[in-house]
Amino acid sequence: MKVESSEMTRIIQRVGKIAVLMGGAAAEREISLKSGRAIWQALDRSGFDAEPVVWDGKSLNIFDEERFQFFFIAVHGKGGEDGSIQAVLDIKGVPYTGSGILSSALGMDKRKSKIIWRHMGLRTPDFVSVGKGATVEEVEHIGFPLVVKPPCQGSSIGVSLVRSKLEFRSALEVANHYGSEIMVEKYISGFEYTVPVLGKKVLPVVKIETERDFYDFSAKYDSNTTRYICPSDLTFEKEKEISGLAMQSYLSLGCGGWGRVDFIQDNDGEFHVIEINTVPGMTSHSLVPMSAKRAGFSFEQLVVEILRLAIEEGTS
Numbered sequence: 001m002k003v004e005s006s007e008m009t010r011i012i013q014r015v016g017k018i019a020v021l022m023g024g025a026a027a028e029r030e031i032s033l034k035s036g037r038a039i040w041q042a043l044d045r046s047g048f049d050a051e052p053v054v055w056d057g058k059s060l061n062i063f064d065e066e067r068f069q070f071f072f073i074a075v076h077g078k079g080g081e082d083g084s085i086q087a088v089l090d091i092k093g094v095p096y097t098g099s100g101i102l103s104s105a106l107g108m109d110k111r112k113s114k115i116i117w118r119h120m121g122l123r124t125p126d127f128v129s130v131g132k133g134a135t136v137e138e139v140e141h142i143g144f145p146l147v148v149k150p151p152c153q154g155s156s157i158g159v160s161l162v163r164s165k166l167e168f169r170s171a172l173e174v175a176n177h178y179g180s181e182i183m184v185e186k187y188i189s190g191f192e193y194t195v196p197v198l199g200k201k202v203l204p205v206v207k208i209e210t211e212r213d214f215y216d217f218s219a220k221y222d223s224n225t226t227r228y229i230c231p232s233d234l235t236f237e238k239e240k241e242i243s244g245l246a247m248q249s250y251l252s253l254g255c256g257g258w259g260r261v262d263f264i265q266d267n268d269g270e271f272h273v274i275e276i277n278t279v280p281g282m283t284s285h286s287l288v289p290m291s292a293k294r295a296g297f298s299f300e301q302l303v304v305e306i307l308r309l310a311i312e313e314g315t316s
Contacts, residue, residue, distance in 0.1 A: 008047070011308055015095075016069030018043060018050040018307075021085065025057025026077030027157045027178060035282040036074035042303040043072070055080075063088050071096040072307070073279055078152060081279045082108035097310045099278040103254040107278040110151045111183055113253060117273055120252045122245065124273050125264075127185040132176040134184075136165045145187040146171075150178035161187060190266040193232060195246035196280070196288040197259050198302075199309045202243040203291040207232040228287065230294050242271050249273050256313045258306050260288055 020043065022036025023029055036052060043050035050072070053062055057079045062068075071089055073080055073096050083105035089096045099107065106112050114124045126142050129151070139146060148171035149159040158178040160171035175182045192210075196203040207229040232239060246261040253276065260280040263271045280288045282303075292302040 007308075008304070011304065011311065012048055014311055015307055016049070017067055018048055018070045018072055019053045019062070019065075019068040020050055020072045020074055021053050021055055021062075021080070022074045023054040023056065024075040024077065024079045026075075026079055028076035029057075031281055031283060032074055032076045032080065035076065035286070038282050038299070039072055039074050039303055042300045046300050046304055048307075060088060063092055063094070068094070070094070070307075070310075072303075073097050074282065076279055076281065077157075078108070081277070082152065095310060097306050098257040099253075099255045099259065103256065104278050106253045107255060107259070107276045108152050110149070110275050113276060116252055117249060120248065122249060122252070122273050123270060125186040125188050127183055130172075130182050130184055132172055132180055132182065134172060134182065136168050139168070139184045140165070142184065142186045147185045147187050148172060148175050149183050149185065150175045151181060151183040152179060188264045188266050188272050190264045193234075193242060193263045193265060193271075194287050194291075195242060195261045195263065196291045197246060197250045197255070197261065198292065198305060199257070199313070201295075202247055203288070204230050204294040205232040205234060205239055205242055206230040206287050206291050207234075208287075228290055230291055238269070245271055245273060249276060257309045258288070 020036050020040040022032045024032055033054065040050055040052040055062060055075060071094060073085060075081065075085060079085065081104060083101040086096065086101045086104050090101060106116065111127070111129055114127060117124045128139055128142065130138055144163060146162040147159060148162055158175045160174050162168050162171045172182060192208040194206050194208065209227040209229065234242065242263060249261050250259055255276065255278055258280070260277045262274045264274055265271050280286065282289060289299050289302060297305065
């Protein structure tokens, strides 16, 4: 998917000096730093005038610096993926990659996105929102096992699989480290898949196999036994089905540029949409670059395409 030299020149001239924004104050800071460095290096190799900018998640001074004409957002989680940075940049009139304010906020809050998906007729696990003092009686109607998670974190941070009433209290305490609002979701047993979206295209589906109870933080970033299968083992019909569901989930939140939609296929073969990532990881373990490679994109070409989409879709 090589970009013609004339088109590359146009993109370089159009975006000007790029700040690759990484870091933040969220629990995913270290992952963001890895993503940001990889993106910056790819831009540098591709001839762009780019600078890595490590953000503390609080100061807004960096957004006032006139030397940057464009922001490539690589901040995961709260602050970077929830519409906050997008709002500041919109006010400043500075273009950036990815989804806008509202779609970022909806995608970051798993409760709100699930409400919209359910309204759209998309299958997603039952859930209830509770506080840190919740009792088992408030959630047992969903049925065990349960997944207890902070609704506005990524990378499975703070997520626990609860198989019995005895495990519920400790899971609440873990999730409460990341906010007072907690989501309790029905656990769906089955196979895990993720579907990257790039502009109006759905990239190849990736199947995830882990030896752990579910695809948690350790399985994502620490384990050497987690397996990623791309192309997936789905039939043509099932791959087409999940791809359509991914695009529907993505568009229903108004997302743009790029993203990644996660699913579980239950034992009856039905797909359940779990969550969406509007600033997916771009590390060596990340799934969007893996899928994009299968579609013919090198890492550098993927990064350039994300920039091109920002220009075409109106954030630039």
